[in-house]
Every structure is written in C-alpha cells, then in structure tokens.
Amino acid sequence: MKRRTFVKGGGTVAVGGLTGLAGCNAPSGDGAEGTTTETTPAGTTAEDAAETDGTTTEDGGPVQVAMISEGTNYYFDPIGLFVEPGTTVEWVNQSGSHSATAYAEGTGSAEVTRIPDDAEPWNSEIITEQGGTFSHTFEVEGTYDYFCIPHKTLGMVARIVCGQPGGVEGNPPDGEVPAPQDIVDRGSISYEEFAGDG
C-alpha cells in the first residue's frame, strides 16, 4: 500500500528545473536546437569530450536526482535510476531539507543493509540549503536502496541499479521503490510515473 500520493497540479517544479535529469530523456532546451551542423567542421571536440573516465554522462555532467518537498509529499526524483559502473550521481536539494543516505547499517539512521556487499555506503547528511548538492560515484554492480533521514518514516526512499541488479530484493522497510528489472529496462523511473502506477 502506498503511503505517498502524488498531487497533480503542484508538480511542475519537480522536473523542470533540472537539466540532465537521469539521462535518456532528451530535454528540449539543452541547446541542441538551433545549432547549424552544416557549418560545423567535422571532427570537433565532441569525441574528445566523450573520452572521459566514465564518471560523467554523455551530456558531460553527473546524473542528477532531485530531492523534493511538495505539500505533504517528500520524494526523490527519479525514484528509480540505472547507472553504469563509474557513474557519479548528484543529488540536488530542490525544495525542503533532505539527505541521501544509503541503507547500510551504521550509516545515518539505517537499520538494515540494502546495498551490495563490497559497495561504499554514502550519507549526504541533511542538506538544508536550496540547490545544495551531494555526489557519490557508483563502482560496484548491484542494487542500492537509500533514504532521506528526516523523511524516511514518510516513505522517502529510492533505488539505484548499477550495472545489473543484485543483492537486494523486495522493498526497503520504509517505503516502496521500483523493481530492479524495471529500472534496468526503463533507465529512469520518475516519482510521478511510479506513484501513478499504483
């Protein structure tokens, strides 16, 4: 049973403010429009830019997850995210005060461990500054569940699959997240999509 209900109408702030949100879905305003490719010489720096150390997306920046307070809803968006090993995820505090904290016993208020055995836990601690960010790089393949310290009991949880699912089954104790295979299949699952699925 879902404890969170997505409130339609108040949701415009959720996705619009973020560029590069969760890869795949190409935002229309990313500057690609209006570029006259005919006049651009072949072999520009685009290929050089692609040769990164693997910690950035094709867009050249980290993959972003928004942390949002919206009425009585507190959520991560996207709530389900697939990343390749070596990808840096950047959490952005869009509204309210939140943390991004791995379910790893002894980390924050985590009481269970729901990240791969060899993986590094992370804990942003509570970010109160609007626009404040925290980054973590995912190296070990598997399924990672995480939560927000102040809103854990209100179901503010999310999941990241790095490389391929593994190690974690079902939902975390404090809320619902998308199934690992759905995350792999879809790449990114927004909170609105997920909350609307029920």
Ligand SMILES: [Cu+2]
């Ligand atoms: Cu929160």
